[in-house]
Amino acid sequence: MASFTDHLVFDEALIRRFDINGPRYTSYPTADRFGPEFGADAYRERLERRRDDPQDRKPFSLYFHLPFCTTICYYCACNKIITKDHGRSAKYLKYLGRELALQTGFLDPDDNAVEQLHWGGGTPTFLSHDEMRQLMDMTRRHFRLLDGGEYSIEVDPRKVDRATVDLLAELGFNRMSLGVQDFDERVQQAVNRIQSEEETFAVMDAARANGFKSISIDLIYGLPKQSVEGFDRTLDRVLAASPDRLSIYNYAHLPTLFKPQRRILDADLPTPDARLQILARAIDKLTSAGYVFIGMDHFAKPDDELAVAQRAGRLHRNFQGYSTHSDRDMLSFGITSIGKVGTSYSQNVKTLDEYYERLDNGILPVFRGISLTPEDVLRRAVIQSLMCHFELSFAAFEKEFGIDFPRHFAVELAELGEMEQAGLLRIEPGRIVVLPPGRMLVRAISMAFDAYLRANRTQNRYSKVI
Known part of the structure; x- marks a missing residue:
């Protein structure tokens, strides 16, 4: 695991350069x-x-x-x-x-x-x-x-x-x-x-x-x-x-x-x-x-x-x-609440009137959600590893998901090259390590593995990562 005795590095120039709009990845x-x-x-x-x-x-x-x-x-x-x-x-x-x-x-x-x-x-x-x-x-x-x-x-x-x-x-x-x-x-x-x-x-x-x-x-x-x-x-x-x-x-x-x-x-x-x-x-x-x-x-x-x-x-x-x-x-219970069961997420209706009407009719008050694909589960695990531990091991993912990590994520690893050159992370044989100057920007790093963002580059719906 990465060393958490390392001091967090606040590099203002890097933050200005990579402070983009992006998700918080609670899911x-x-x-x-x-x-x-x-x-x-x-x-x-x-x-x-x-x-x-x-x-x-x-x-x-x-x-x-x-x-x-x-x-x-x-x-x-x-x-x-x-x-x-x-x-x-x-x-x-x-x-x-x-x-x-x-x-x-x-x-x-x-x-x-x-x-x-x-x-x-x-x-x-x-x-x-x-x-x-x-x-x-x-x-x-x-x-x-x-x-x-x-x-x-x-x-x-x-x-x-x-x-x-x-x-x-x-x-x-x-x-x-x-x-x-x-x-x-x-x-x-x-x-x-x-x-x-x-x-x-x-x-x-x-x-x-x-x-x-x-x-x-x-x-x-x-x-x-x-x-x-x-x-x-x-x-x-x-x-x-x-x-x-x-x-x-x-x-x-x-x-x-x-x-x-x-x-x-x-x-x-x-x-x-x-x-x-x-x-x-x-x-x-x-x-x-x-x-x-x-x-x-x-x-x-x-x-x-x-x-x-x-x-x-x-x-x-x-x-x-x-x-x-x-x-x-x-x-999860109540209006707007988001739950997770198995490889799925779901969210309840947003207003009291809708919530009460659904329950009066014996209907679960879920109005939207998503069933995760195997690719979603893989990418979720990658993002979790980066967000929680500031590193990931290729071998661990290859064993669990049956992939060749560098080949599967060739585009993503290439995209991280600019961040690597800037000193936010290090791509080693077999692993990615988020360096102390990159830890504040881990949301921006994780975005490289978000296939939905790759398909639709609209990021204005999100807040700045810093």
Whole structure:
């Protein structure tokens, strides 16, 4: 495996040269390649195929999309519903129960082990305490959450008190990610998210007191009114709190796609130079503080499970980002949620009305998906290896997939020649190694193996890789 003691190299000239638009590769093929030809019937067939083949069943991963928020953050590109009406979440939970029953009805009743669960949103902590208990009770009615599993939730510290964190621990959650973005008051006002350090760190303290195994903080660079100095102060405060993981996301300003972003003025955004300076400073501070670069925008302490899994070659990537669990079937529930069963991906309908109508008629609420070809499975494994481990062995792929790697990927290897000459990677006899200057650009490197991009070079639908 590549050496993860190597320092991450931030080379501004290389980043400017290779900072193109590209997918995040939480799946391959990416979600924009899903189509309506893979619908409810195709998804049901995949569930039944798992039911009828008991060989090598691994525990499930579960995802619940909880879309409700009480206020809108202008930068947000998530699928969410702004409301203060808990009548809407009460109805939604009722239908989540119907979807749970419908999906599990196509599975073997004994095939119910779960070792990964995630509540995302929206704001999962929009739910009342009773609603949280209700959702977890419904889940446990259909599934068996294994001891030692990874049970995580996205938390908005503005909506959570000590009693809520106590309840989350009681329900079985042992990991959480806290949205912060930036503590600079000018930035918070510009994005309509006023959040104090005190309420944020009080939630962290409560989680630690409850034995949460991993606490992650999410930051965003490139927001309006942001500056190197202001973000520097945020980093100092966050590092003093010593989270187990940190994610530093690139704000993608796409107001034509996401209406809330239209409230952000272009003139308030940091210049491209300032954005790079903010990112460079963040990387320097995190690595100096001992955090390990996991990939893309994720950092973790050396003893965190992500860093341990990466060193051991067990790191995986799915719709929740980097994961310690290898390839698992992921059952997903709620609007827009994306799941994976066997060699297929599927996505639920995007609106509440469609979701409720489908379930009222006993129809799985899947509206699009894709069945992977053997070539898709091969290329997904190549991209996974690069994204998670910064290297791949030709021999391993030749053994598993029965190919001659250099011949099969002759065009791709030739295309990587420019990046090799630039020092982003090294193509050796028998392997590809992403070098420290190339690790920040691993999305751009992985794109060489994306056959769908090769067929259709339209990349404007994606954000910049940096």
